[in-house]
Amino acid sequence: MQFHRRWYLPKVISFDLDDTLYDNVPVMQRAEKAVHNYITEQFPQTAEWDMHHWRRFRDEVSRTDQALASDMTKLRLKTLELGLKKFGIGDVSKAANTIMDVFLSERSNFQVPYNSFELLEALSQHYKLIALSNGNVDAGKIGLAKYFDQVIQPGDGIRGKPLPDMFAAAQRELPNLQPHEFLHVGDHPYSDVLGAQRHGWQSAWLTxxxxxxxHLSVLPTVTLHNLSQLQQLLLD
Structure with a gap:
């Protein structure tokens, strides 16, 4: 544990979800594989595109629209629509939404580590907890939603971190608190650390x-190497 800025004991703790409270890499790998298998089965004319083709194409699409780049659900849908259209598939909107349903189901089909549940349960006895996630995991399906007063994700005009929308939306629900009374915990130097610090929040970077x-462009309030250190910082 290493402090880089003045530390204030927070009143609200916000958590990133993916790769902070669980390892999201294998989850996404399984979901991507399941979706690609589904696409090639249902639309065999797309078989020349492997997973890497789709990923590169998604990156290209994201560069065309900043709003898409901060909303992974819209980005995936747009990528599917444009990609399917390249192969002459009709009613690409319907097809893309069906494929997206497959992805979202697989994307939230995993077990969160027990120590994350333990941590959130312990913290919830002393702090108000919220979740700010750029991803599209279903926090209820994976058993995390019950610990959070708010779960904020991109959509309905709210852009992803590090843009200010999600931090501002959380703060609007707690207007009597000062920005430094919020602590955001996350693994990403850009979306989590930079986003929180830009908004005047404290940040705990989970390495x-x-x-x-x-990848750090600004220093976090505190660097933590695991979630046990967060419990030590806030509860011990």
């Missing part, structure tokens, strides 16, 4: 996720 120090 056990996907981010590395080379």
């Amino acid at each position: 056990s996720g996907l981010g590395t120090s080379e």
Whole structure:
């Protein structure tokens, strides 16, 4: 544990979900594989595109619209529609939504580690908890929603982190609190650390996720190497 900025004991703790409270990499790998299998079975004319083709195409689509880049559900839908259209498939909107249903089902089909449930249960006795996730996991389906007063994800005009929308939406529900009374916990140097610090929140960067120090553009309030250190910081 290492402090980089002045520390205030928070009143609200917000959590990123993917790669913070669970390892999301194998989840996404399984979901991507299941979706690709479904696409090639239902639309065999697309078989020349493997998973890497679809991923590269999604990256291309994301660069055309900043709003899409911060909303993974809309981005995936747009990618599917445009990709299927390239292969001459009719009613691409209906087809894309059916494929998206397959993805969302697989994407939330996993077990959250027990220690994450234990941590949230313990913290919820002392702090208000919220979730701010750029992803499209179903927090209720994986058993996390019950711990959070709010679960905020991109959509309905709310853009993803590090843009201010999600932080501002959370703060509107708690207007009597100052920004420094919020602590955001996440693994991503850009969306989590930069996003929180830009909004005046404290940030706890969890190094056990996907981010590395080379990706930090601003220092977090505190660097943590695992969730046990978060419990030590807030409860011990």
